[in-house]
Amino acid sequence: MHELGIVFYIIRDVKKVAQENGVQHINAVVMNIGEVSTIVPEYLTDCWRWAADKEDLLRGCELKVNTLPAVSYCEDCKCEYETVRYGKTCPACGSENTFLLKGNEVEIKEIEV
């Protein structure tokens, strides 16, 4: 359900881009989705199929998902580490004074026309 709302936003954005570029049909939309963005890629592509096929511009258009790794930063020992593996706790020094550097992206990278 959450993914469906995101799909509606993607459709709105790519429609605008298609209009600006005089595109009649889009063959593929490429997304960058961060590992900790709370988006489930399979749900996103399922919702996409359902919603995209209702639009002439997007009938049969594939949604390709690039998953971007999540990286956190420790403010105490200044190191970077894998968020999914270690969560909030820095594996080097054990500090919880850490924050997410990247990995929550929900971004439209490009379209193929």
Add this chain to the structure above:
Amino acid sequence: MDQVKIIEIKKSVFEDNNKDADALRQELKSRGVFLLNLMSSPGSGKTTTLIRTINLLKGRMGIAVMEADIDSDVDAIKIKDATGIQSIQLHTGGMCHLDAEMTRQGLQGLELEGIDLAILENVGNLVCPAEFDTGAVRNAMILSVPEGDDKPLKYPLMFSVCDVVVINKTDVLPFFDFDLEKCREYIRMRNPNAQVFPICAKTGEGVDAFAAWIEAQVNDWKQ
């Protein structure tokens, strides 16, 4: 075969909504209206908490409420009957959250003359509403005791976007394995700046502190 052409976009899906939300906040600032976005799971006691809070504040400021649900108007009627203030129901048409544009449309349905505080009761859901900025000045969420003290760990985004966490149904604390101190600690991990107000909406205990926070925020915004 047609040649494949790539058009690069590189744009966050949330970018347009974030811009709409900033514009809405600016408009509200110039009209002197403070918008509070209230979020929670279904059944956490949002409506009961609102009724208690509104009854404490309504003599001191003009208040209006927008109730967002997928269907029905039971909440809007309940608020109107229990507080006498302006209350409208928004239907999200199956969507699990409100965005800035839907909030703007909702505000157009209210008579904002003399209103200092508009409250948006978002759809009961701990995931989607956290991702879409509604244009509210502050975000508050209610976590009720039966849901468990581990929710800040399971729904990190919700707790990181909230300025306030209200812990409701403290009257049933003796019957649940809910550790209030642990819960505060989990909230701090997600959001060191969030204020926490334990309340019992049913009896009214603790609601005055939450109401005082709202009043101070509204006064700040109107300066």
